[in-house]
Amino acid sequence: MTEDPITPRPRDPLRGTPGAGPGPGPHRAPTPHVLLAPDKFKGSLDAAAVARHLAAGLRRARPGLSVTGLPVADGGEGTVDALVHSGFRRRVVTVGGPTGRTVRACYAQRGSTAVLELAQSSGLSLLPDHVPAPLTASSRGAGEVVRAALDGGARTIVLGLGGSACTDGGAGLLAALGARFTDVYGRMPADGGAALRHLAEVDLSGLDARLAATDLVLATDVDAPLSGPGGAAFLYAPQKGAGPAEVGVLEAGLSRRLDVLARAVGPRAAHAATLPGAGAAGGTAFGALACLRARRRPGVEVVLEAVGIDRELYRATLVITGEGAMDAQTLQGKTPLGVARRAHLHRVPVIAVCGRLTLTPEQLSTAGFRAAYPLTTLEPDPRRSMTTAAALLRATGRTIARNHLAGTLPPPAIPGNRNRGPGRAGRTER
Template structure:
């Protein structure tokens, strides 16, 4: 029996690598002779970098950068030297998890540190850069990133605008003359796990601003600032990706990347599966086990288990999905390739207990799945 383990992380509980280790123990407990192919994945959100470091064997690099609220921090990124490929996870430099709940401020948070990481990858000789945009603390339209890369963003007095979405509202002129010339030779891909446009009722500010500390007045202010930013970019460059799916990712970094870095936006799980050669791993597999913390109708927009199921369906490999929680509309996963889905909990329990026992529960469910699968085989 050959089993491919291809989960995402279970947010705030265990990383994708830890999930794989727990699942592997369960599989081998039920079938010691099983061949297990471990392939931790991510969909562009937090934890994608860790999954790729393991699955690709990429080198882990460190950069000292400016965090979202202005404090210096260390940001990790991945480097694949023989491909001149850099993997940059926004959450490492500008992530919401870096800011305590009481101090989250979408008006002030900046993506400047993301730009600093990109500069470090250029110093390494990067020719291809993959940006994963999930989990941002920011709503600055990527303005901070652009400033770090040499783009001049000025107010009416000719001074550089202040950090954050609040500063963006005072933007009067954009000048790309000083933009790092090395960027012209780099292929950028943006791994997104949302399809929101930059502005409007489904835009970055309205949908994601509140979780970043924005109240209703802030949301309206920030949305107007992003709209003005898009108009100024269009006047300067003649292009406007404000309505493009994914433009609103990471508080508008998707828009900035598409417009000024000529980045190609793609569902994060597609990029990740391509990087790790997931299609090749499916060849000869008998079963795939995938999962993540929560599965519902929104998962169909491009979350890891759905991407795995769609890929496996093309080769007729059965897929078992293990989730910590099933929400409204989760049964729709059966329509895109999931063979069976099971919750982790083995009894009624609170969230705190469930999270503490995640590895144990994953191991137990994997063992049960393999025993059932084995019993069904002739």
């Protein structure tokens, strides 16, 4: 018997039906069948590894247990890996990173559907020597990946927004796709959010003609507008290294960009700027909404449909999901909550596993989790918990098998939760 029972299966891209499912039916397995649908444990293990180690622990306690691993994500980092595991093909392209230095970016494709992560081309993790560049970082690389996907035959493109290094309102993205921005002297400004203050004109006539026949979906859980106190600059630029003065510069640039685009596309620009999520990825979402007629969807919904979770839930008797930290942000639409909501449509109980837990028992119960197992219960030291996560997940899998697969599921519980206080209210662009 192997302890690595996770086997990828082909999936049809984006075929799920939001908010619907067959519910329990005659095909539901009479014996336990566990669906593992975790997100990554950031800084520790990717989603596939989390599922693999949980499966090993479950089967150590219950030899022969039927288990399916389905790594998932919410549109941010790890999305491409999750889709590749589910049957999409990984494609690698060379593009300009957030500061122009060449980087290798991956995207996932199946048929005419391509799924991209902006973080792979314009992300914080790609900054040279990890030195912040809040004023000059650009989304141009993301546009180059979109163009590569078009060259590869994609006609539905999902762009996951999160983890960006830039606050350029999507100017780099659009420039890579053929838009032309100029200052009062007819020159093309430098890349980055600071240069937006000098924009005078934009010419969209050169945009790649294939975009008109492309369904561009923005996958994000961020609901911030483009500008203002809750917008891209004030809310997220400090996370990218911007001080108070730099935040002011970036806010002025985004305002100028809105004015220039309004002259080019009319009221659509002003409307796009106020839409929830327009501020995602430093306003990249705004540029796509205003100029490319993109549409926004919650990232976790897009991913769950793409990996075919409804088909797996149809035969599952228990779902285990989770992520590295389950806190207040989890309840605002992160992966575990998305999985739980989908599972409830099929009336399948859900258990969460996480590295760190700050949600109260009441919050977990209201969100629909039967139980939650933080790894800090087994290893209170956060650093050691991260470095030994594989062993801790296997141990947790054994515990879950003993507690939840021997008979009737118990009432909601949070085994060993050492921190029952509410999570932080702050959000990160992830």
